Amino acid sequence: MINPPRVGELRAELISWLDVHAEEIAPPYRGSGSLAEQMIQLNRVKRLLWDAGYMGWGWPERVGGRGGPAALRAVVGEEIVERDLLVSGFFSMTETLAPTLIGFASEELAAEFVPRLLSGEEMWSQGFSEPGTGSDLASLACRARRDGETWVINGQKVWTSLSQYSTRCLLLTRTGTPESRHRGITAFFVDLDTPGITVRPLSIMSGSDEFAEVFFDDVVVPDARRVGEIDGGWAVAMALLPFERSTAFWHRTAFLQSRLQTVVAAAPDDDHSAVLLGEAFAQLHALRCRSRATVRRFDDGATLGPETSVDKVLVASVEQRIFDVARELDPLAVALPDGPDGDRRRDEYLYSRAASIYGGTGEIQRNIIARRLLDLGDE
Amino acid sequence: MDAEDLVLLATSVAAAIDSDATAPTNDDALGQLGWSDMLVAEPVAAMAVVFGQLGRAAAASTVLDDAVGHAIGLSPGAALVHPEWATAALLARGDLAHLQLAGTAARSRIAERATVQIVMSDGVATVDATSVDLLDGPAESGLARVDVDGPVTDWTSHDPWLAATAITAARRAQAHQLHGLASGMLDLATEHARERMQFGRPIGSFQAVRHKLAETHVAVEAAGDALAANDEDDEADGLVVDLARVLSGRAAQEAGRHCQQVLAGIGFTRDHRFHRYLFAAIDLDGLYGTTAGLTKTLGQQLIADRTVPRVIDL
Numbered sequence: 230m231i232n233p234p235r236v237g238e239l240r241a242e243l244i245s246w247l248d249v250h251a252e253e254i255a256p257p258y259r260g261s262g263s264l265a266e267q268m269i270q271l272n273r274v275k276r277l278l279w280d281a282g283y284m285g286w287g288w289p290e291r292v293g294g295r296g297g298p299a300a301l302r303a304v305v306g307e308e309i310v311e312r313d314l315l316v317s318g319f320f321s322m323t324e325t326l327a328p329t330l331i332g333f334a335s336e337e338l339a340a341e342f343v344p345r346l347l348s349g350e351e352m353w354s355q356g357f358s359e360p361g362t363g364s365d366l367a368s369l370a371c372r373a374r375r376d377g378e379t380w381v382i383n384g385q386k387v388w389t390s391l392s393q394y395s396t397r398c399l400l401l402t403r404t405g406t407p408e409s410r411h412r413g414i415t416a417f418f419v420d421l422d423t424p425g426i427t428v429r430p431l432s433i434m435s436g437s438d439e440f441a442e443v444f445f446d447d448v449v450v451p452d453a454r455r456v457g458e459i460d461g462g463w464a465v466a467m468a469l470l471p472f473e474r475s476t477a478f479w480h481r482t483a484f485l486q487s488r489l490q491t492v493v494a495a496a497p498d499d500d501h502s503a504v505l506l507g508e509a510f511a512q513l514h515a516l517r518c519r520s521r522a523t524v525r526r527f528d529d530g531a532t533l534g535p536e537t538s539v540d541k542v543l544v545a546s547v548e549q550r551i552f553d554v555a556r557e558l559d560p561l562a563v564a565l566p567d568g569p570d571g572d573r574r575r576d577e578y579l580y581s582r583a584a585s586i587y588g589g590t591g592e593i594q595r596n597i598i599a600r601r602l603l604d605l606g607d608e
Numbered sequence: 609m610d611a612e613d614l615v616l617l618a619t620s621v622a623a624a625i626d627s628d629a630t631a632p633t634n635d636d637a638l639g640q641l642g643w644s645d646m647l648v649a650e651p652v653a654a655m656a657v658v659f660g661q662l663g664r665a666a667a668a669s670t671v672l673d674d675a676v677g678h679a680i681g682l683s684p685g686a687a688l689v690h691p692e693w694a695t696a697a698l699l700a701r702g703d704l705a706h707l708q709l710a711g712t713a714a715r716s717r718i719a720e721r722a723t724v725q726i727v728m729s730d731g732v733a734t735v736d737a738t739s740v741d742l743l744d745g746p747a748e749s750g751l752a753r754v755d756v757d758g759p760v761t762d763w764t765s766h767d768p769w770l771a772a773t774a775i776t777a778a779r780r781a782q783a784h785q786l787h788g789l790a791s792g793m794l795d796l797a798t799e800h801a802r803e804r805m806q807f808g809r810p811i812g813s814f815q816a817v818r819h820k821l822a823e824t825h826v827a828v829e830a831a832g833d834a835l836a837a838n839d840e841d842d843e844a845d846g847l848v849v850d851l852a853r854v855l856s857g858r859a860a861q862e863a864g865r866h867c868q869q870v871l872a873g874i875g876f877t878r879d880h881r882f883h884r885y886l887f888a889a890i891d892l893d894g895l896y897g898t899t900a901g902l903t904k905t906l907g908q909q910l911i912a913d914r915t916v917p918r919v920i921d922l
């Protein structure tokens with residue numbers, strides 16, 4: 230193995246690579262592009278980065294990676310996101326999907342499939358939420374029944390982002406009794422073209438069909454596709470969090486940095502704008518300090534726990550703050566946008582409304598902070 | 609200083625200062641701990657710990673004068689006249705034969721010294737204490753408005769960058785103190801929420817109360833992370849310090865609002881310690897600029913440059 234570069238070295242190398250390949254890697258559309266175009270671009274950029282060796286840093290060699298600390302992935306994502314080459318949230322899904330397979334699937338399964346995700350050959354989705362199961366994830370009902378060396382799955386998932394563009398889905402199912410809550414959940418890695426699966430796209434507020442409903446009707450999945458222990462799916466779901474809240478959040482700070490930059494570039498030169506921008510800037514700075522500390526702790530081998538709910542609250546509130554300021558300083562650009570860049574500004578403003586919903590709502594984070602960090606006991 | 613040393617130092621500072629004592633008593637206690645030497649040897653750590661602990665205990669002290677003085681090479685113990693309330697900038701030298709200006713000062717220190725120093729943008733002026741008129745103010749406040757009216761007895765010129773260093777030192781100290789105040793308020797309110805019973809259960813079991821405290825915790829943590837990032841760098845420039853100062857000021861405001869609400873009636877009395885924290889937070893948030901004013905300045909800079917700097921990197 231070659232020694233991994235240091236963060237600063239990798240950044241410098243990547244920046245010059247990006248400059249040289251600027252034309253090749255740029256999105257072929259202006260503004261948002263359609264969802265289909267965004268997905269093609271996402272996979273294309275991942276492929277180019279993979280072939281050039283950048284996508285492998287920070288991932289273990291046994292899944293095709295090149296090793297090194299997670300900070301390397303954080304910095305690669307940061308540079309990609311800041312240049313607006315793709316949709317940041319889609320890119321960062323890798324950060325949560327790959328580690329679950331690496332941590333919980335069999336070695337063979339991880340070695341076979343993770344490289345496909347990293348290299349942009351495939352996209353995967355995450356099937357956790359259900360019509361009756363949002364914040365209370367432990368109440369999920371989609372059932373998996375054992376049948377010899379296979380499992381038979383019946384039920385429904387909802388808001389399963391990008392399923393119509395995904396080849397596979399990391400799925401949480403109920404394998405215990407209906408009352409078993411977090412003790413009776415099992416995770417599977419399911420091919421979305423398996424007979425019995427129906428994916429129905431749902432339009433989201435900001436215009437695209439990012440969401441999907443996924444229906445399972447006697448879907449047969451081999452036991453070899455089980456991720457983690459039987460009834461051990463809760464641990465799989467929880468293991469996502471440290472990844473989401475380290476590298477993926479660092480990527481998000483880069484997105485927010487670039488959007489604040491856009492607002493600053495066109496802001497009116499008056500006191501009102503100055504106050505709003507100063508506040509947003511300070512909050513973004515706090516988020517970056519927080520997120521950097523979390524990435525470093527993660528790389529030092531610390532177990533990330535409930536304290537990352539603070540990161541989550543910050544990331545959501547900074548995102549909403551920046552887009553609130555954008556709208557306040559230029560309401561027309563959000564209300565009646567003009568041209569492809571205008572559409573993007575409206576879409577991103579709308580998408581920022583979801584920042585306190587996905588990945589655990591703002592209220593759930595505050596509940597966790599109160600109980601686990603402030604030791605306030607039960608409600 | 610490594611993390612362990614810092615904890616040790618924090619423990620001894622916390623033990624030395626007394627939240628019921630007067631400013632001169634706490635100043636002496638810090639002096640005996642070796643405050644002046646610490647400031648010379650490890651200014652960043654010394655300021656973080658001492659001002660952080662002063663905040664947590666809402667303890668009175670005038671050592672801010674030492675921190676500012678140290679930055680521009682004054683010997684410890686000097687009594688300073690700081691800029692007028694809510695003003696971020698230092699004044700330039702005026703008529704040295706007859707200096708006239710308004711400022712702010714630590715009441716007890718000014719009262720004890722024969723001469724007083726005024727840090728200005730282009731130098732340091734020394735005046736006799738008799739030229740400094742302390743105006744009345746709230747009895748509980750350690751700070752007072754002052755009017756200086758008299759001749760300069762000694763003048764040392766310096767470069768503007770040195771004056772900027774003094775401002776940065778002041779804001780660094782205040783950022784730690786405001787952060788300490790915010791986290792002290794949160795501790796008081798959290799403890800109260802666990803113990804105070806209403807409707808047959810602790811008020812900390814009500815979600816409205818829990819979320820206010822959680823919100824405060826986020827603000828305190830955010831400021832703490834910004835402070836940690838700025839302490840990492842001995843040479844942290846004004847921008848990094850100003851950002852931490854703004855975030856700490858905000859945390860103190862959030863904590864003041866939410867914790868007051870959770871402490872309710874008892875927190876509105878002078879029997880409860882909360883009022884000291886609130887007073888201190890109000891008092892501090894104006895020396896070398898207010899949180900609101902500094903926030904606006906940050907924004908003005910962004911607009912002037914049309915660029916958002918990446919202040920810290922991975």
Ligand SMILES: Cc1cc2nc3c(=O)[nH]c(=O)nc-3n(C[C@H](O)[C@H](O)[C@H](O)COP(=O)(O)OP(=O)(O)OC[C@H]3O[C@@H](n4cnc5c(N)ncnc54)[C@H](O)[C@@H]3O)c2cc1C
Pocket residue numbers: 354355356357358359362363364365387388389390391583586587588589590591592593596
């Ligand atoms: C853009 C976006 C992308 C998403 N992508 C995916 C995906 O790919 N895969 C997937 O599985 N899911 C996905 N989700 C779903 C997401 O995880 C859920 O929306 C989220 O967990 C909240 O669930 P819910 O919408 O059912 O709200 P609910 O849980 O019904 O909550 C409704 C409201 O009640 C509040 N509430 C609920 N419980 C409490 C409580 N105990 N205390 C205080 N308040 C409470 C909530 O905070 C919220 O404000 C996505 C959602 C969005 C918006």
